[in-house]
Amino acid sequence: MLSLFRFCPLVLVCLVAGAAPLPAPAATASVPTARYWVYLRDKAGMHFEPAQYFSAPARARRLRQHLPAADSTDFPVRPDYVRGVEQASDSVLFVSRWFNAVCCRATPAQVRALRGLPGVMRVEAQTPLVLLPTAKYPAVRMSSPEPLTAAERYLARQQTASLGGQAFQKARLDGHGLRIAIFDVGFNGTDKHPAFQHLFRDKRVVATHDFVRNRESVYGGGSHGTEVLSCIAGRLPDGTPLGLAPQAEFLLARTERMLREVYVEEQDWLAAAEWADRNGADIINSSLGYTNRRYFPEQMNGRSSLVARAAGMAVRKGILVVNAAGNDGDDAEWRTIGTPADGDSVLAVGGIDPDTYLHIEFSSYGPTADRRLKPNVVAFGTVLAATPRGYEQVQGTSFASPLMAGFAACAWQQNRQLTVRQLFEQLQQAGGLYPYFDYAHGYGLPRASVFMSPHQAKIPPQVDFSKKDSLLSVIIRPEAAFLPGFPLPMFTDSVAALTPGEALKAPKLGREAIVGPAPVEAAAAPLPRPTDYLYWHVASAEGVLRRYEVREVRQRVVVQIPLRTLQSGDLVRVWFRGSMLSYLVP
Structure with a gap:
């Protein structure tokens, strides 16, 4: 698993927007600064x-x-x-x-x-x-890539197909006219990699700046930025796109460093954001995050960090900020999102497993410290990306984020008159779970079809609530109580009801309990038997989730909630097969 990169330097070289760097007097040796x-x-x-x-x-x-x-x-x-x-x-x-x-x-x-x-x-x-x-990065020596396996080619197709790439391609939406800034640790080998030949041939890398060394070239340092860029605009040798916006223009900024000096990186992020604003960025992709080396979880509120405030300012300038949610979901000490993904106007992107469309175990969980929804949406957390060695399978919400940035570029290309806040809302509403949400998936995997056909027919409810014997039960309706070749029984041997303690642990259950559906637009990998999933949560009167879970549907009675665990004003929501049903506790 690749974690979010947080590389930093021994010396900060700062850029004053529109002016030459200021001279730095010699440090005072005797008195610490x-x-x-x-x-x-x-x-x-x-x-x-x-x-x-x-x-x-x-x-x-x-x-x-x-x-x-x-x-x-x-x-x-x-x-x-x-x-x-x-x-x-x-x-x-x-x-x-x-x-x-x-x-x-x-x-x-x-x-x-x-x-x-x-x-x-x-x-x-x-x-x-x-x-x-941190690890040193050697100079790039492009070797002849090994032939891709069938599984790798399948993954390359699915990482865009899962987001409805075919619908965007059919509508000739490919990011043309959009300018995307990428902030990362470096773009080692990008200028020589065959995956990006079309970008340099058409002069669509319009500006670069290394904020670590205060120079123009960014084609050194780490290769993480190369991998991220490929998830927006890279191509395989046969032309298969690795991202959704191969015709966008790009601003490449190196803001992360080879030694970790935590706060300096945030200053570099701010400097890069001011530079990106001046140079016309429409979207900033930031596959970066800052967590326990500087902050406490209670500070992930969108206001405490310099970088979150900088991201909020970028949005005020009309720039969509797309940021990886983080890779700490399986870290017992820090499971929540990092900053700047905690910003209320930052589109935080979580990860799902491409084999099952389930929440991938390392993807960080929401909510923010002030109980706002995060992540906002999800995309594949395992992808095929361009690397200095050719093409490789890599993992991390670092790559879900650029997939989503490319999606956003196509959506904005379709309607350039949208404000950044309108686009943000529409991206959430395109989520496959919307208006349902939870702290593992946000609103789910966005669908391009929502932008192509905004007035889609509503799916009638597929479930009913039954209140009996001190239980609130969720029951699949008779007309929906089957999968192809697999009818659902009313009960199996037993139906387990979640106790309050168990329910509160639901976000920790991993991929068996926190799952996501395969969207209609993507042909998921064949499963050993028909599989369907039902999402449910309990929200307080203030809209904060007190419990949530996703269950594999094996019978008509899917969930039974003890009424004693519910409070007056609670709202129980259930999402199943594209429809949502709610029950307000009196």
């Missing part, structure tokens, strides 16, 4: 010309979404304030237009001086650095 954010009061007197700063695609994006040509967050930071911070601190590391703030190194005495500067609103300390060595 720490990192601080210096937040400034105003941008009074600053002049700004959007037409000179923003690229034509950036200006067009704002116009389409009825956003102003610029606002105060786009204006440059006052240079006199920056000079004051530079003179009073040990070194200036980064200047953010969006947050009107300067990141610097300073001693305790210098911090006191910084707080007294004109224009300084507040000074915030950063957590001490955590430096950890």
